[in-house]
Amino acid sequence: MKINIKKNKLPILIFLIFGIVPLFLDSYYLDNISYFMCWSFISLGLAVIWGMGGVLSFGQTAFFGLAGYSFGVISINFIGVPGVGIWSVFLALFITGIFGLIVGYFLFYGGIYDVFVGIVTLAITLVFETFMQQTAGPEYTIGVARLNGFNGMQGMPTIGFQDTKFGLVQGITQYYFILTLAAIILFALYKFKNSKIGLIFLASKEDRDRVASLGHNVKRVQLIGFVIASLLAGVSGILYTNWGGYITPSSMGLVSAALPVVWVAASGKKDFLSVFVGCIFLVWLSQMLAINGAQFAIIAMGLILVITTRFFPDGLILRAKNILINKIKWLQ
């Protein structure tokens, strides 16, 4: 692993800033930033499948919920078993990945494209939500874990090792855990974007048939991209469940399905760093607006979206980043 420091001043600077932020903030704000960062992975996943591959998926939320619920069911059932806080995470991600593989195979090998991918994935998300909402009764219990319908599931243990120095993923450990994970994933995504598969995936956005006629297996590459996106959504789902200690069906509704799309589009879907920063900024902004502006918050959010797509089709944060790099010589 070699990082070219000269070429990557901006991302390194951003992560350094995030790294020293805990020195100046109390634990309430720290937990808040952890919460904002939880959402960046699902958005990064969407930036892979939509920004790179040009396939708009509303299914990210379904994978988010699936991972969250799987993590909850597994960890609650094996509570107290050594290391459950670690392997339940991997197991939940494995389940999410398998489901992503099945859905992706169904989509791309079934010849479903363009708008239809959006509709199918939205339908999958809504099936999940509708099903989970009606699981209030005691008959919907997996092992000892009650799904608990509309009110959601709770009581899962915290991720991490109980008796080691590293400790549980909460508080400041949670902050640095998520930040490190984000850095690793961003680095991996940049590698993926410049890999052979990544380039084929990028090209498939422009012209599927032409890339296929050059002898590349477009369907397989799209499937790989889709699974990566679903796994990233799963990471978000598990971190979210861990952060709040609960997961509800409404985290898979129509509104939740549209939110990542909105964040990614407004930030700039073609650039991972912009999506990461933009997602944190937009989740923070909607929270601030909700606290201070109350009823006008949603209108302000709507206006941001409309204005962004109308005047800055490449995304607000990406535009800001380009201006920053152009203006400040040192960053170039």
Next chain:
Amino acid sequence: MLFNIVYQFGDALSFLLLSAIGLAVIFGMMKIINLAHGEFITVGAYGTVVSGKVFSLPLPVAMAFGVLVTIIFGLILEKLIIRHLYGRPLDSVVATWGISLIVSQSFLIIFGPSYEGLQTPMGNFKLGDYSYSEYRVFLIIFSLLLLALLYILFMKTSFGTLARATIEKPEMASAMGVNVNNVYSATFAIGAGLAGVTGALYAPTMTIVPSIGQAFIVSAFITVVTAGASPFIGLVPAAAFLSTIQTSVTFFYKTTIGIVALLSSVILIIRFLPKGFSGLMERKK
């Protein structure tokens, strides 16, 4: 008993048809993923109820007013925003989502969390042990008539030919002397107006809340997608198929499972009938 099932089926059918009818133009023909479709219906519903209450207009006049308001609303949106998003279908998702947030929240601020509705017009009639609403039966017939009209408008008149040609090949139409912008505006306004009709028709039957449009949006999209490439031909069989599944599963299990079955069948239809019901019908010809 038999009539009861037919009535339930017809009720579900007219709901699907009416929720989809405006979207069939905007999404089915113009390929704009209009997530604000539900809010167009909201505008129509509020236009009807508010004008009916404030000016105490008779219901049909209030409904006409609601539709008119929606058409004007649609025209303004088209001019300001939608026009710049033609050919960028994925961006239209974000912009129309933003519009839907703004509209529904504005209604919440202006009219409060719920607005006193109108009474359902017409009476009830009794058949066997059950009593049925005449208005619901009217809705079933009306939705089918409206669709027939729409089919004639887009398939048999010169405006329809113009609209379809413009959407298919805008450059070519422009070269033939067609004012492309006006055709787009008119088509979009028709779509918005139809959504307004849906809102106006359902306004007397529902509690008027700012999120009233949300009840329609998912049904609208799945029906239009199931209908396929020629929405006006495919809409009736698609809605009939979907409402059969929904009513029968709901009849044997419960409503939520009915919705799950509905959505699952849509997924399977897209997979195995990618051109929808209209594709199936055109193949048979």
